[in-house]
Amino acid sequence: MDLNAEALKLHAENQGKISVTSRVQIKDKHDLSLAYSPGVAAPCREIAKDPDKIWLYTGKGRTVAVITDGSAVLGLGDIGPEAALPVMEGKAALFKAFAGVDAFPICVGTQDIDEFVEIVKKISIVFGGINLEDIAAPRCFEIERRLIAELDIPVFHDDQHGTAIVTYAGLINALKVVGKELSEVTVVLNGPGAAGVAICKLLLSAGVGRLKVLDRAGLLTPQKDYRNPAKEELARLTNPEGQEGDLASALVGADVFIGVSSANLVTGEMVRQMAPDPIIFALANPDPEIDPAEAFAAGAKVVATGRSDYPNQINNVLGFPGIFKGALRVGASAITEEMKLSSAKAIAALVGSDLSADYIIPSPFDPRVASAVAFAVAEEAMRQGLAKRPVPLEELRKEFGIE
Secondary structure (H helix, E strand, O other): OOHHHHHHHHHHHHOOOOOOOOOOOOOOHHHHHHHOOOOOHHHHHHHHHOHHHHHHHOHHHHEEEEEEOOOOEOOOEOOHHHHHHHHHHHHHHHHHHHHOOEEEEEEOOOOOHHHHHHHHHHHHHHOOEEEEOOOOOOHHHHHHHHHHHHOOOOEEEHHHHHHHHHHHHHHHHHHHHHOOOHHHOEEEEEOOOHHHHHHHHHHHHHOOOEEEEEEOOEEOOOOOOOOOHHHHHHHHHHOOOOOOOOHHHHHOOOOEEEEOOOOOOOOHHHHHOOOOOOEEEEOOOOOOOOOHHHHHHOOOOEEEEOOOOOOOEOOHHHOHHHHHHHHHHOOEOOOOHHHHHHHHHHHHHOOHHHOEOOEOOOOOOOOOHHHHHHHHHHHHHHHOOOEOOOOOHHHHHHHHOOO
């Protein structure tokens, strides 16, 4: 049986991938009276007097909404909210499996920004965090910006920031392999969509030496009208002098290529024109911008992809479960740039002395990952004064198993 047939069988036999289970037993009349009427009136009255007690008496503080409009699902594109539900269920299952976080899939039947934002705001009462998923650019940027501004719980578009965090984590270690510093290298990024924009912003925050950004038309330049504020901002930040050029010319002398674009855009000859010991992050799925074998044959020192059948998979599951686990634990009101940087460094640090060209990023099944990321996020939230329910660091270390 091939993978597609096996996946269809699994989904059909289980009618999806998630279910709701009770955290309390209801075996007799007394249990029923505590969990429901008349006992349930007690927490209701307490929350009515003090709405903040919703965090104490309900599951809000451990529950995340995984929300999409179905407009940019995996590599399938705008397939609609119904067809997006298997992915959202899968995301919820990953939250539970990797971090013990309860998550619920919500597929919204609108692509109107105002309507989408209003729907999310109105249902946010139930959730301690909002994970936006598979929403097309540039609409995703405005949706996230508005929800961050209008809600007091973490809002995180994983296609943007999850990818950026794990990419930066891998790059930290790839640069160690080749003996280069981020502040001294030239990075070329192809594909300034949702993920590409977030990667660029995180690398700029981290202090990248030089960043060149290209879309299908070539280098982003301030002179062009992109009708996309995110691209226009990147053009100003990365190319104020207005240089022009295509991908081949941009890669000449570059130290790092990051692709979040399309298959087979990079050739061996392009890699040979890069600086010595080039780093290639060819993250297009399902087929990368260059086959790893071709990249290595052309002189690449480190190659990462988005695929599980090659070494160095850049996989978002290394990030989002732990990010929300940490944010929920201390009641963080937002996920900041500093938390993203700390998360990436925590992921990178797990590789340790085993670092090699074929091992720059831990496995998604490394049991240390979610806790390390959670601790980094929680610690940073408290340092920034964004934790509604701060916890002593030593208690947090013990809880998350951090030495």
